[in-house]
Amino acid sequence: MHAQIEILASLQTVDREIKQQRGLKQGLLGEFQAKEKEIQGKKREIELLTTACSEKEKLRQEKDRVLQDEGKKTMDKRMRMNRIKNTKELQALQREIDQIKQNNGELEEELIKIMEAIDAIKIDIRSKEEELARLQQEWQEKQEEMESQISGIDRAVSEASTRRQTIASQVTGDLISRYELIFARRGGMAVVEVAGGICQGCYMNIPPQLWNEIIKSEKVNLCPNCQRILYYKPSIVQEKPA
Numbered sequence: 001m002h003a004q005i006e007i008l009a010s011l012q013t014v015d016r017e018i019k020q021q022r023g024l025k026q027g028l029l030g031e032f033q034a035k036e037k038e039i040q041g042k043k044r045e046i047e048l049l050t051t052a053c054s055e056k057e058k059l060r061q062e063k064d065r066v067l068q069d070e071g072k073k074t075m076d077k078r079m080r081m082n083r084i085k086n087t088k089e090l091q092a093l094q095r096e097i098d099q100i101k102q103n104n105g106e107l108e109e110e111l112i113k114i115m116e117a118i119d120a121i122k123i124d125i126r127s128k129e130e131e132l133a134r135l136q137q138e139w140q141e142k143q144e145e146m147e148s149q150i151s152g153i154d155r156a157v158s159e160a161s162t163r164r165q166t167i168a169s170q171v172t173g174d175l176i177s178r179y180e181l182i183f184a185r186r187g188g189m190a191v192v193e194v195a196g197g198i199c200q201g202c203y204m205n206i207p208p209q210l211w212n213e214i215i216k217s218e219k220v221n222l223c224p225n226c227q228r229i230l231y232y233k234p235s236i237v238q239e240k241p242a
């Protein structure tokens, strides 16, 4: 059994390597998504600003049209004034013209405000477009680097998987299943050494009776505390006859 567990321990070394590489890949993929999201967000901001800008532009055109119409009306009234001789009518017409002038003054102020708002939005759009361009540029360079990192990871994982198969073929299926279950549940540590009477997985003392069992190594012994597979690695010094 001791040999089987030693093989499991080297299987675990490979599995931990694979697990670590996969973790790295997850991290890179996460970074990928975050960056894509950031870029999409920036694009969306520009879209919204562009919509707001064209709405303001529409409003500006409407007000402009009204202003022009009112201007025409004033001109017509002025022309009429030239033809009217009646003072009362003249006064009434003058009042109408004054009213229109006042309205137009307000309209012009509104127009100026709208145009200022349009200018401000355009400035905002330009700066966001510059940010987006910079983001995309940086991302382009980073992305290539990350893609090569990811393919490096994929190569390492597939190489390790081949090694794993060779090692796994030397252990019985039952033992592998047991090991895999513990590996998954115990954060990638299923086989641990006992050193100085202490489980190296959870650092609890191993009872003397169990210690004897481990040395005998007739069966799979689990740590009573963390349920990991325990084994004892006799050091070279210990193996040498005294």
Ligand SMILES: [Zn+2]
Pocket: 199, 200, 201, 202, 203, 204, 223, 224, 225, 226, 227, 228
């Ligand atoms: Zn333990």
